[in-house]
Amino acid sequence: MNNSSRLRLALQKSGRLSKECISLLEKCGLKIQAGKSTLLYRVPNFPLDLLMVRDDDIPSFVSNGVCDAGIVGEDVYLEQLLTGNGAQDLEIGHRLGLAKCRLCLAVPENSDIENTRQLNGLRIATSFPGITQKYMYDNNIEVQLVEMEGSVEVAPQLQIADAIADLVSTGATLVANGMRLLQEIQSSEALLIRKSRNLCDDKLSIFNRLLIRIRGVLSATESKYIMLHAPEDSVKQIRELLPGAEAPTTLTLPGMPGKVAIHAVCQENIFWETMEELKKAGASAILVLPIEKMMV
Numbered sequence: 001m002n003n004s005s006r007l008r009l010a011l012q013k014s015g016r017l018s019k020e021c022i023s024l025l026e027k028c029g030l031k032i033q034a035g036k037s038t039l040l041y042r043v044p045n046f047p048l049d050l051l052m053v054r055d056d057d058i059p060s061f062v063s064n065g066v067c068d069a070g071i072v073g074e075d076v077y078l079e080q081l082l083t084g085n086g087a088q089d090l091e092i093g094h095r096l097g098l099a100k101c102r103l104c105l106a107v108p109e110n111s112d113i114e115n116t117r118q119l120n121g122l123r124i125a126t127s128f129p130g131i132t133q134k135y136m137y138d139n140n141i142e143v144q145l146v147e148m149e150g151s152v153e154v155a156p157q158l159q160i161a162d163a164i165a166d167l168v169s170t171g172a173t174l175v176a177n178g179m180r181l182l183q184e185i186q187s188s189e190a191l192l193i194r195k196s197r198n199l200c201d202d203k204l205s206i207f208n209r210l211l212i213r214i215r216g217v218l219s220a221t222e223s224k225y226i227m228l229h230a231p232e233d234s235v236k237q238i239r240e241l242l243p244g245a246e247a248p249t250t251l252t253l254p255g256m257p258g259k260v261a262i263h264a265v266c267q268e269n270i271f272w273e274t275m276e277e278l279k280k281a282g283a284s285a286i287l288v289l290p291i292e293k294m295m296v
């Protein structure tokens, strides 16, 4: 058990999750200068220690109390939950929207298979037997699973499987290996996890402080600050065009009768199409700015 008054967070040491997680924590104001061989890093300006490990160990480290919380891919979390292998008594503190990917069924490009029902009786290679089996069970399809640690995409070429269930991000790996996507079975993003109801008051308060910063960074990333000038009689129309803006501020413009300035935080991205619509509605001097931090 780790009983100090600092929160211990498990992170992937190196891999697809690690860079994005470190960058998120840095945006939360944490100074992180962990070297490549660092196992336990003490954050100097926040009561947080980082344990750098393989992603597969993160759920069990949190579950058995070696760490208080961790960041892990939803794919690994669900797999371990379904196979009873590490992810017990955990809860999701926040969905981080990072390292997004999808666990997908794929077949060789030249295969006759067009739908998942046609997989009945066939062999499927995967590193995610728990999630894949659940999908098959839920859809009443009987398959033979071939478990592989990596390089799943070459299994059909090696003739050890007829199809695969593997993580897909851009889809380039599937194409490079002559495979075609058949069906997504699970989407995945990085999750901040912690043990259910197990943190002492001190650690809970550190966890909540960290969570407030993380939420602030994530919502700032998704949000934009927009400023524009508008004719007074189009204010209603222009406000309706602003995506996800709750309470835009309207200001009078000295020396510009009949015109006002509108400032708003938009919770969604602002595309060029929206800017064109705003202009058509009479808006001018439209400025869209990124937001660095936000606390609501």
Ligand code: PRT
Pocket (backbone or CB within 6 Å): 012, 013, 014, 015, 016, 017, 053, 054, 055, 056, 072, 073, 074, 075, 076, 099, 100, 101, 166, 167, 168, 169, 170, 171, 172, 173, 174, 188, 189, 190
């Ligand atoms: O060493 P360690 O065990 O810590 O790392 P690892 O090798 O097991 O994991 P790593 O770093 O590869 O992935 C960590 C997490 O990143 C995963 O659990 C996912 O949640 C997430 N993630 C996001 C991905 C991908 N995108 C991804 N594209 N994990 C793996 N891939 C692989 C996929 O398996 C396939 O080989 O990338 C290839 C496909 O990519 P595209 O872009 O060609 O489709």
Ligand code: ZN
Pocket (backbone or CB within 6 Å): 054, 055, 056
């Ligand atoms: Zn791993």
